[in-house]
Amino acid sequence: MLDLEHWSDTRTMRAVRCLVPGGPEAMEILRLPVPVPAARQVLIKVHAAGVNRPDISQRRGTYPVPPDANPTLGLEVAGTVEAVGDGVALKPGQRACSLVHGGGYADYAIAEADQVIVLPEEIDFITAAALPEVAMTVEYNLVERAALKPSEWVLIHGGSSGIGSHAIQRAKAMGANVAVTAGSDEKCAYCQTIGADVTINYRSVDFVEAISEATKGRGVDVVLDMVGGDYIDRNLKAMAPDGRCAIISLQGGRKITADLEPLLRRRLTLVGSTLRPLSKAEKCRIARLVSRDVLPLVAAKKIRSSVGTTFPLEQVADAHRLLESGVTVGKIVLSVV
Numbered sequence: 492m493l494d495l496e497h498w499s500d501t502r503t504m505r506a507v508r509c510l511v512p513g514g515p516e517a518m519e520i521l522r523l524p525v526p527v528p529a530a531r532q533v534l535i536k537v538h539a540a541g542v543n544r545p546d547i548s549q550r551r552g553t554y555p556v557p558p559d560a561n562p563t564l565g566l567e568v569a570g571t572v573e574a575v576g577d578g579v580a581l582k583p584g585q586r587a588c589s590l591v592h593g594g595g596y597a598d599y600a601i602a603e604a605d606q607v608i609v610l611p612e613e614i615d616f617i618t619a620a621a622l623p624e625v626a627m628t629v630e631y632n633l634v635e636r637a638a639l640k641p642s643e644w645v646l647i648h649g650g651s652s653g654i655g656s657h658a659i660q661r662a663k664a665m666g667a668n669v670a671v672t673a674g675s676d677e678k679c680a681y682c683q684t685i686g687a688d689v690t691i692n693y694r695s696v697d698f699v700e701a702i703s704e705a706t707k708g709r710g711v712d713v714v715l716d717m718v719g720g721d722y723i724d725r726n727l728k729a730m731a732p733d734g735r736c737a738i739i740s741l742q743g744g745r746k747i748t749a750d751l752e753p754l755l756r757r758r759l760t761l762v763g764s765t766l767r768p769l770s771k772a773e774k775c776r777i778a779r780l781v782s783r784d785v786l787p788l789v790a791a792k793k794i795r796s797s798v799g800t801t802f803p804l805e806q807v808a809d810a811h812r813l814l815e816s817g818v819t820v821g822k823i824v825l826s827v828v
């Protein structure tokens with residue numbers, strides 16, 4: 492282990508920042524000092540970094556970076572522990588992935604030790620870089636807050652997204668029945684290959700009718716919703732008695748008009764959350780749930796990688812262009828070697 496009291500890292504590293512908000516070309520690869528982990532932090536030598544939609548908002552200047560966050564882009568990484576701060580039991584050389592408070596698109600990143608997920612050998616770095624955000628979001632919302640149970644029906648909107656791909660497989664691994672929406676027949680076919688029982692092309696089919704048909708009029712027990720807007724009213728119509736809907740994004744709008752009668756008559760629950768503002772303690776708790784309940788499924792290939800496309804760090808602008816195009820399935824990951 493490095494003696495941090497007598498160690499100051501004089502090395503520099505590549506780091507992607509956006510000094511002036513704009514399009515993908517506005518991102519620059521700078522040379523910056525390698526950061527030094529403080530107490531209860533670790534320095535990770537990044538092998539791969541996940542690309543997420545908030546990175547695009549940050550690049551455009553529409554997502555205010557929290558004042559204590561690293562302005563380098565990137566919210567999740569996988570790699571090896573390089574050095575640790577005081578009070579950390581992890582050891583240099585351990586393979587790990589983690590959410591980071593900014594700073595993921597770089598050769599080295601700082602993570603909170605409590606949020607680090609130690610990786611078994613069976614899970615490669617590209618797969619692992621796409622795990623923290625999706626696995627923690629799905630575990631928190633689908634498994635914990637919406638409390639999906641074996642044999643229940645779940646409707647997952649955006650089934651071919653990174654979150655959707657993982658959620659389909661997580662739900663199937665626990666023995667649930669899975670219906671999804673996706674925006675093309677190709678995306679529906681992809682969802683089927685990873686386990687979806689019912690796929691609904693939302694551009695040509697009304698999901699409320701399709702769910703009624705698939706569940707013989709009963710509705711789904713759980714909805715994982717990343718659309719919001721007018722989907723809320725339709726989710727309520729598609730839900731079974733005592734159904735739970737977890738809202739994780741509002742791509743379709745944040746203001747709604749909804750008929751709340753099913754909420755009362757069928758005792759429905761609507762919950763919402765977003766990962767980033769959760770306390771460190773809560774993120775640490777969810778990371779431990781992922782280590783305990785999800786890693787073994789990924790290691791055993793019961794949940795396959797949700798990575799659709801990989802780019803080298805130098806092609807970060809192309810990675811953002813692809814995510815913005817909406818044609819991709821699964822997650823996009825930057826290879827940082």
Ligand SMILES: NC(=O)c1ccc[n+]([C@@H]2O[C@H](COP(=O)([O-])OP(=O)(O)OC[C@H]3O[C@@H](n4cnc5c(N)ncnc54)[C@H](OP(=O)(O)O)[C@@H]3O)[C@@H](O)[C@H]2O)c1
Pocket residue numbers: 543544545624625628648649650651652653654655672673674675678693717718738739740741742743764765766767814817
């Ligand atoms: N709350 C949280 O803690 C949390 C954490 C992580 C991510 N998120 C959010 O979760 C969403 C998914 O993230 P991601 O990175 O996995 O994927 P993403 O690349 O942001 O994908 C967005 C997905 O939304 C789907 N979508 C958009 N409009 C739709 C509609 N009207 N009906 C059905 N699906 C629709 C798209 O489906 P098509 O391409 O098929 O049109 C696409 O699959 C994002 O909005 C992200 O911001 C939330």
